Amino acid sequence: MPDWSYQTLFRPLLFGLPAETARNFTLGAMGLLSRLPGGTLVIKTLGHMESHPILESEACGGLRLKYPVGLSGGLDAHGTAHRALAQFGFGFIEIGPVTVREVTDDRPIRREVSREALLYPDVGANEGLEKLVQRMKHKQGHRLPLMFRLRPMPGASPEQAQAELRQMMERLAPWAAAFYIDSVDTGWPPEETAAYLSAVRQASREAAPGKPLLLYVAPDDPADRLQALFSRVDAAAWEGIVVGDAIRTPEGFVIGQEALAPGVERVKQLRQLAGPEPTIVLAGGIHEPRDALLAVEAGANCVQLHSGLVYSGPGLPKRINEALIYEKVREAESPPEAPFWRDWGWMCLLGLGMVIGGILAWMIAATSVMLPYDVLYLGMDQTMLGQANRWLLGFMSHDRVTLAGTMISIGILYYQLARHGLRKGLHWTKTALMTSGLVGFSSFFLYLGYGYFDPLHALAAAVLLPMFILSMRARTDRPSYDPPNVANDRIWRRAQWGQLLFVTLGFALVVGGVVIAGVGITFVFVPTDLAYLCASAEMLADINERLIPLIAHDRAGFGGALFSNALAVLIIALWGIGQGQRWVWWTLLLGGLPGFLAGLSVHFQIGYTDFVHLLPAYFAFLLYAGGLILLYPYLMRRPERSIPSAEAMLTRDIVPE
Incomplete structure (x- = not known):
C-alpha cells in the first residue's frame, strides 16, 4: 500500500470506517500479504526502499541501525504486520508498552482528521507479558532490532514497579535489542522516580546484561520536572532517552502532529541535560520528512512513527530516509560522473x-x-x-x-x-x-x-x-544529490x-x-x-x-x-x-x-x-x-533546499481533508 494508492484510494475508504476497524483491517491485510509466497517481494517492489551505508548509525552505545526511523509500538500492538512494515524503511521496532499483566480498555480509539490526531482512551492498554512472550517465540519474519517499552502496572509502588520491570527484562531479554524504561504517569515525586530508575538500572545488569536502557519520558512532561529528575539521575548511566508520542488530556491521550512542538522542546532540553553521548529518539508528531529534519536539528538521533503513518501513508519512512541522506550529502561535492564510454x-x-x-x-x-x-x-x-x-x-x-x-x-x-x-x-x-x-x-x-x-x-x-x-x-551505489520532497x-x-x-x-x-x-x-x-x-x-x-x-x-x-x-x-x-x-x-x-x-x-x-x-x-x-x-x-518544481525555521514548522497550519 504505497502512498500513491494509500492517499488516493485506500485512505478515503479507511477513514470512512471506525479507527480501530480500519487499523485492524489494514494491518491484517498487510500481514496476510507478507505471509504469502512472494508477498514480501511484492511489498519491497512497490515501496523500493534503497539502503545506503550513509544512513547506518550506531545508537544506544553500540546498537547498529540500518535506518534512523523506528516504528512506534502503539501502531501495531500485536505485531500483526511487522513483517510487512519492516520492508518500509524502518531501522527498528518498538514493542509496548508492556506490563506484567494485561491492561484493557473497551473505549474506542477515535480520529480527529482536522488535527491529524488519534485519540486513545488509555495508551497503556496491552496484552500483558505472558501473551507477548508466547508471541515472541514464533518466527518474527524480520531481523529489525526490537525495543521493548516496559512500564509498571497502574498504581504500583516504586518497589513493586522495580520487581515487575526486573521480571519483564528477564523474560524478554532473548529478543530485546534494548529496553525503554517508561516512567510516565507514575505520579511519584522526582526523588522517588530517580531512586526507582537507579534500582532498575542496577537490576538490568543482572536480569538483562548488555542490553541498553533508554529512559522514556512524555512530550508534555514539564521542563522543571525533567530538570529536577535529571539533577538526581546520572544521564551517563543511560544509553538513551525517548521522548514519547502521547499528550495527556482529560479525555485520554492525543497522538498526533501537535506532539511535535513540545517534543522538539524536550529534545533540546534533554540534549543540554544529558550531553552529546546518549541517543535521543523523538516519537511524537513526525508526519512529514521536514518534521524529522527538525527533530534531528534539535538534537535527536532517531525518530519513531505512529500517527504519521496513518495520515501521511506508508511511504513516510522512505521519504524521511531520503531527506536525511540529502542533508548528509548536500554540502559535499558530487563525485565525478563516469566517462561516457565506460558504461x-x-x-x-x-x-x-x-x-x-x-x-x-x-x-x-x-x-x-x-x-x-x-x-x-x-x-x-x-x-x-x-x-x-x-x-x-x-x-x-x-x-x-x-x-x-x-x-x-x-x-x-x-x-x-x-x-x-x-x-x-x-x-x-x-x-x-x-x-x-x-x-x-x-x-x-x-x-x-x-x-x-x-x-x-x-x-x-x-x-x-x-x-x-x-x-x-x-x-549504482551513489546517493542522490537532488533535494527530495x-x-x-x-x-x-x-x-x-x-x-x-x-x-x-x-x-x-x-x-x-x-x-x-x-x-x-x-x-x-x-x-x-x-x-x-x-x-x-x-x-x-x-x-x-x-x-x-x-x-x-x-x-x-x-x-x-x-x-x-x-x-x-x-x-x-x-x-x-x-x-x-x-x-x-x-x-x-x-x-x-x-x-x-x-x-x-x-x-x-x-x-x-x-x-x-x-x-x-x-x-x-x-x-x-x-x-x-x-x-x-x-x-x-524543485523543492526548497533550505529547511524552514523551527518556529515556522511548529506553527504551520494543518489542512483538513
Missing part, C-alpha cells in the same frame, strides 16, 4: 539505435510493408497479397507500425534513463534498464514460435546486445494521483504485452482482426501456408516489445517520481508519444476503427495524459 554511454547508443531502427521500420511499414526476405519467405509479393485479400497489407502494416512506434518509445526511455539516471549512479534506473532489456532481448525467441526467422531482427539484436551488456557494468503539500498530494495513473498504465501495458505476445504464438488473431479481414484463419492459411507464421511473428514481436516497454514505464512510475525531477516528466511525455501516435494513427489510416478493439488504447491514452497533467507541477 552509461553504451545504453545511450542502444537507445539511439532503437529510435533510428524504429523510424526506419515505421517508414517501411507505412509504404512497402514487406521486406525482400518476407517476399522470399512467402513466395508472394505485395501485389499478390493485395489480390488475395484487399485488407491484408493494411493489417500487416498496422502490426508493423505499432511495433515501430514501440521501438522508438523504448529507445527514448533507454536514452533518458541512461543519460539522467545511470550516469548519476541511480540504482533504480539500472534496475529498470536491466529488467526491460532482459525481457526485450528474450522476446526475440518469440519470433521463432512459428518457425519464421527474421534476419533483420537477429542482426539488430546481435548489434545491440553487446551495448546492453557493457552498460550493465555501471556502478519534505512536505505533504497539495502538489505532493496531487502527484499521488498522477503516479497512480502511471502505475496503472504500466501494469495495463504489461498485461497488454503479455496478452498480445500470447495471442501471437497461439491463436494469432482475435475476433475483431478476422472481422476486419473478412476472413477466417483457415481462409488465410489457404492463401499461403506461410502467411500465418509471418503474421504471428509480427504479433509476437510487438507483444514482446510492448512488455519490455511497459516494464520500463512501470518502474519509472513506481520508483522514479521525485519532486523536481524534470527529466522524468519529459521522459514519460516523449517516451509515450511515438507509441500512441503509431498505434492510433495506423488504425484510422487503414480503417480498422472497431471501438472494442481500440478501447484499451483509448483507456491507456487517458491514463497517460491524465498522469502527465497531474505530475507536471510536482516534477517541474
Whole structure:
C-alpha cells in the first residue's frame, strides 16, 4: 500500500470506517500479504526502499541501525504486520508498552482528521507479558532490532514497579535489542522516580546484561520536572532517552502532529541535560520528512512513527530516509560522473539505435510493408497479397507500425534513463534498464514460435546486445544529490494521483504485452482482426501456408516489445517520481508519444476503427495524459533546499481533508 494508492484510494475508504476497524483491517491485510509466497517481494517492489551505508548509525552505545526511523509500538500492538512494515524503511521496532499483566480498555480509539490526531482512551492498554512472550517465540519474519517499552502496572509502588520491570527484562531479554524504561504517569515525586530508575538500572545488569536502557519520558512532561529528575539521575548511566508520542488530556491521550512542538522542546532540553553521548529518539508528531529534519536539528538521533503513518501513508519512512541522506550529502561535492564510454554511454547508443531502427521500420511499414526476405519467405509479393485479400497489407502494416512506434518509445526511455539516471549512479534506473532489456532481448525467441526467422531482427539484436551488456557494468551505489520532497503539500498530494495513473498504465501495458505476445504464438488473431479481414484463419492459411507464421511473428514481436516497454514505464512510475525531477516528466511525455501516435494513427489510416478493439488504447491514452497533467507541477518544481525555521514548522497550519 504505497502512498500513491494509500492517499488516493485506500485512505478515503479507511477513514470512512471506525479507527480501530480500519487499523485492524489494514494491518491484517498487510500481514496476510507478507505471509504469502512472494508477498514480501511484492511489498519491497512497490515501496523500493534503497539502503545506503550513509544512513547506518550506531545508537544506544553500540546498537547498529540500518535506518534512523523506528516504528512506534502503539501502531501495531500485536505485531500483526511487522513483517510487512519492516520492508518500509524502518531501522527498528518498538514493542509496548508492556506490563506484567494485561491492561484493557473497551473505549474506542477515535480520529480527529482536522488535527491529524488519534485519540486513545488509555495508551497503556496491552496484552500483558505472558501473551507477548508466547508471541515472541514464533518466527518474527524480520531481523529489525526490537525495543521493548516496559512500564509498571497502574498504581504500583516504586518497589513493586522495580520487581515487575526486573521480571519483564528477564523474560524478554532473548529478543530485546534494548529496553525503554517508561516512567510516565507514575505520579511519584522526582526523588522517588530517580531512586526507582537507579534500582532498575542496577537490576538490568543482572536480569538483562548488555542490553541498553533508554529512559522514556512524555512530550508534555514539564521542563522543571525533567530538570529536577535529571539533577538526581546520572544521564551517563543511560544509553538513551525517548521522548514519547502521547499528550495527556482529560479525555485520554492525543497522538498526533501537535506532539511535535513540545517534543522538539524536550529534545533540546534533554540534549543540554544529558550531553552529546546518549541517543535521543523523538516519537511524537513526525508526519512529514521536514518534521524529522527538525527533530534531528534539535538534537535527536532517531525518530519513531505512529500517527504519521496513518495520515501521511506508508511511504513516510522512505521519504524521511531520503531527506536525511540529502542533508548528509548536500554540502559535499558530487563525485565525478563516469566517462561516457565506460558504461552509461553504451545504453545511450542502444537507445539511439532503437529510435533510428524504429523510424526506419515505421517508414517501411507505412509504404512497402514487406521486406525482400518476407517476399522470399512467402513466395508472394505485395501485389499478390493485395489480390488475395484487399485488407491484408493494411493489417500487416498496422502490426508493423505499432511495433515501430514501440521501438522508438523504448529507445527514448533507454536514452533518458541512461543519460539522467545511470550516469548519476541511480540504482533504480539500472534496475529498470536491466529488467526491460532482459525481457526485450528474450522476446526475440518469440519470433521463432512459428518457425519464421527474421534476419533483420537477429542482426539488430546481435548489434545491440553487446551495448546492453557493457552498460550493465555501471556502478549504482551513489546517493542522490537532488533535494527530495519534505512536505505533504497539495502538489505532493496531487502527484499521488498522477503516479497512480502511471502505475496503472504500466501494469495495463504489461498485461497488454503479455496478452498480445500470447495471442501471437497461439491463436494469432482475435475476433475483431478476422472481422476486419473478412476472413477466417483457415481462409488465410489457404492463401499461403506461410502467411500465418509471418503474421504471428509480427504479433509476437510487438507483444514482446510492448512488455519490455511497459516494464520500463512501470518502474519509472513506481520508483522514479521525485519532486523536481524534470527529466522524468519529459521522459514519460516523449517516451509515450511515438507509441500512441503509431498505434492510433495506423488504425484510422487503414480503417480498422472497431471501438472494442481500440478501447484499451483509448483507456491507456487517458491514463497517460491524465498522469502527465497531474505530475507536471510536482516534477517541474524543485523543492526548497533550505529547511524552514523551527518556529515556522511548529506553527504551520494543518489542512483538513
